[in-house]
Amino acid sequence: GNSVTQMEGPVTLSEEAFLTINCTYTATGYPSLFWYVQYPGEGLQLLLKATKADDKGSNKGFEATYRKETTSFHLEKGSVQVSDSAVYFCALYNQGGKLIFGQGTELSVKP
Amino acid sequence: GAVVSQHPSRVICKSGTSVKIECRSLDFQATTMFWYRQFPKKSLMLMATSNEGSKATYEQGVEKDKFLINHASLTLSTLTVTSAHPEDSSFYICSARDQTLSYEQYFGPGTRLTVT
Numbered sequence: 001g002n003s004v005t006q007m008e009g010p011v012t013l014s015e016e017a018f019l020t021i022n023c024t025y026t027a028t029g030y031p032s033l034f035w036y037v038q039y040p041g042e043g044l045q046l047l048l049k050a051t052k053a054d055d056k057g058s059n060k061g062f063e064a065t066y067r068k069e070t071t072s073f074h075l076e077k078g079s080v081q082v083s084d085s086a087v088y089f090c091a092l093y094n095q096g097g098k099l100i101f102g103q104g105t106e107l108s109v110k111p
Numbered sequence: 112g113a114v115v116s117q118h119p120s121r122v123i124c125k126s127g128t129s130v131k132i133e134c135r136s137l138d139f140q141a142t143t144m145f146w147y148r149q150f151p152k153k154s155l156m157l158m159a160t161s162n163e164g165s166k167a168t169y170e171q172g173v174e175k176d177k178f179l180i181n182h183a184s185l186t187l188s189t190l191t192v193t194s195a196h197p198e199d200s201s202f203y204i205c206s207a208r209d210q211t212l213s214y215e216q217y218f219g220p221g222t223r224l225t226v227t
Contacts, residue, residue, distance in 0.1 A: 036218075043117075043204050044155075044218040089154065097143075099206075099216060103154045 006102035021075040023090035031092040033073040117219035134205030141207035144188040149202040195226040
């Protein structure tokens with residue numbers, strides 16, 4: 001079946017450090033892929049998405065590229081800020097019309 | 112972007128009582144809404160899919176008689192936790208799918224339920 005696996009957190013970085021959060025998936029066909037962000041005490045916000053192989057989603061300095069050959073959708077940011085501290089969820093949209101989420105990766109950025 | 116609201120944001124209820132949570136799409140019509148449950152430091156667990164005008168589809172292991180879902184209009188779905196127990200305490204999040212986009216889901220801010 002469909003599944004999403006993310007690197008375990010928490011990830012702790014200093015401000016302006018480079019961020020990578022790994023995400024790999026298992027799915028039938030070529031699902032749409034998403035990164036969501038959840039700030040403390042809030043719901044989820046869509047951060048970026050990619051709908052086909054080699055697409056690059058980007059938003060607020062974050063990027064992720066849909067890699068079909070490695071079934072990955074790693075999230076990257078060149079210089080993180082304290083305000084980026086949150087939980088990040090990788091997800092795919094399956095053929096049944098449902099979002100399948102990874103377990104979430106908590107990011108903590110220290111000044 | 113599209114906005115989804117939830118009400119209340121926090122609720123505390125006594126064991127044995129029922130509590131209703133509302134999910135509204137404020138600026139778009141949502142034929143489909145989803146209800147998730149999130150445990151501390153865990154991912155979101157899909158509880159059910161709510162389709163306007165028809166019965167909700169529940170995920171395996173979710174008790175439909177305990178978690179009543181109603182989707183009476185294109186902008187409102189409700190989740191009622193009946194005869195709540197402390198183990199029902201959780202963060203409940205809804206999402207709504209814009210019927211003009213096949214995959215885009217917009218999430219509400221969540222409702223923190225505490226059962227004492």
